[in-house]
Amino acid sequence: MKLKDVCKILEAEPVRKVDSSRWRSREVASCQASDLISDMLSFRGPGSLLLTGLTNIQVIRAAELLDFVGICFVRGKRPEPEAVKLAEEKDIPLFATPLLMYESCGRLYAAKLPAGTRKEASPIA
Amino acid sequence: MPELEITKIQELVYELWVGDVMHNDVVTVTPSTPLSNLREILRDNRISGTPVVENGRLVGIISMEDFIKWLCEGSPGCAVADRMSRNVIAVCADEPLIQAINKLERLGFGRLPVIKRGTKEVVGILTKGDSIAGLLKKLDIDYRQAETRHPRSSHIFEDIVADRSSLIFEYDVAGGGDVERGGASASGLKTSLMRLGIDPQTVRRAAIATYEAEMNLMFFTNGGLITAIIESDSIRLEVTDDGPGIENVDQAMRPGFSTAPDWVRELGFGAGMGLYNIKTCADRMRLDSTVGVGTRLEVEILVGGKREVIRDNATVTA
C-alpha cells in the first residue's frame, strides 16, 4: 500500500501543500495507532504509518527517530504550527482525516495493512 | 559511485508526475485566431508552438513549422483552425513523467500539451527542458536526505591511529517541561550517528533511549546532561541530573508505572514506558538514584547488533 492509497481510504488531506510527488508513491509497510509517545517508541519497523490524535511537536520527533513513513492525524485534528515546521525540516508527510481513530484503523486493517511489529511485552526480571 | 547515482535518478523519474514539472501558465490560441497574429504570440512568449483550445478543451496544436509553411505559401488570409494539426498527442497531468519523456522521445516533439484526464481541459504544457529541470530540482531536494545515506565521516575510526579512540558528544537538557524543545538531543545524536555511518537499527535504538532519557530530564528534573561516548563497536550514554531522584527504582522500571500528572498525560506522556523503553533498546543498563541528590543512568548499545527483533535482555543494575 502506498501513501496515496492511505489518503483515499481515510479520506485524508495532506496538511502541507507540498507537491504530491514527494510522498504519494512512498510505500507504507505497516500501521500503528497511538496517542502516547512512549508507546509509539516501543514499536519497531521503519516505514510504518502513525495514526494519532496527538498534535504536538513530539509526535514528529517520534516519527523522525523511528523513521516513520508518515503521520495521519485523526478526528479532524491539525498539528500545531511548530510540529508542522519540524515535519517540513525532516521531510515527514502529514495528513489529516475527519475519521475517528477507531474507524481509521478499521478501514486500513480491512484493506490488509499489517500492524507494526512490537516487542512482546515481558515482565522485568 | 556512478552506478548508485543512475539508480537514484531512475527512481526519481518514476516518482515524478507530469503535473509536478509542467508549466501551468500555458499560452493558448483559439481556432479562430488569425494566423497573422501567431507570429507575435510565438515571439512575445518565446515559444515555438502552442495548443489550440476551444471552450476550454484541447482541439489542436499549431507550431512554428506550420506558421513558416503558411508564410512560404504567401500568407493567405486564414485562421489557426485551417492550419493546425488536429491529431494532437497530449499527456495527462497524473501520468508518470517517464511515460511523457518516452512520448517526447518517440515522437521527436519538443513539447506536449498537458490535459486533465477525462475533461481534455488544457492545464499546462510539458517541454523537454521542464522534465530536466524537474529532475534537477528533485535531486537537489533529495540531496539533503541523501547526505545522511552517504556519510562523510564513516571512516573516522579507521582513519585515526590509536589503540582506542572514542568520540564524545554532550547534550544539555533543560528542565521545566518545555515540550517544544524536547527531543533536540535525540535528534542531534541520531543525525550525528547516521553521519558516522552506523547502521540505522543501532542508531534508532540509541535515539530512542536518548529521547526517553531526555524527556525524563525535561519533565522530572531541573535539567541535566546527556553524554554519548561513541566507539567503533559501542555507544554509551550517560545521563545525569542533580535531583529530585527516584524513590523506588524497581517500581519506576515497571511498564505502566508513572507518577506523571494529568497535564503530562494529555500531552501524550506519562504512559509509564520511558525507562522500560530504554531497557528494551539497551544491551546493558544501570540506574543509580538517590532521593534529594540525583540520578545517573548508564546505557550501553552495541553497534551492529544482531537483533532483528529487539529482545528484552538488558542487564539492569539498580
Added chain:
Amino acid sequence: MKLSEIMQRLQLEVIAGSGSLLREVNGGYASDLLSDVIANAQERDLWVTLQTHQNIIAVASMKELAGIVLVNAREPEVDTLEKAKEENVPLLVSPLPAFELIGRLYKLGISGMRT
C-alpha cells in the same frame, strides 16, 4: 453484539467487571487521551486504550461505555482494578497492539462511524 461474544471471539481476558459482560456494544472508540474520550465517545462504545491509570474507570462509568479493552497486554494499576470492580466496569486485556485489535473488532462489525 454482546460484550461476552466479542470477548470470546477475540480471546480477550476479563480482569474486572465480569458481571456486566452481557452489555450490548454499539460501536468502538479508540483513544489514549481522556479529554478526547470524555468529549467524543458515545454510550455503549467499547473503548480501546493503553492507558491504565485509574481515571479511565471514572471516564467509562461517566460516559456509560460498554467496557474498556487494554491493548499491548497492559496491566492496570492496582487502584484501577479496584475501581473497576467497585463500579462494575468491564475491564478486558488483549496482547495485540491497538491497530490490530481495532481491525479485528471492525471485522466483527463493530463500527467506528457516528450516527
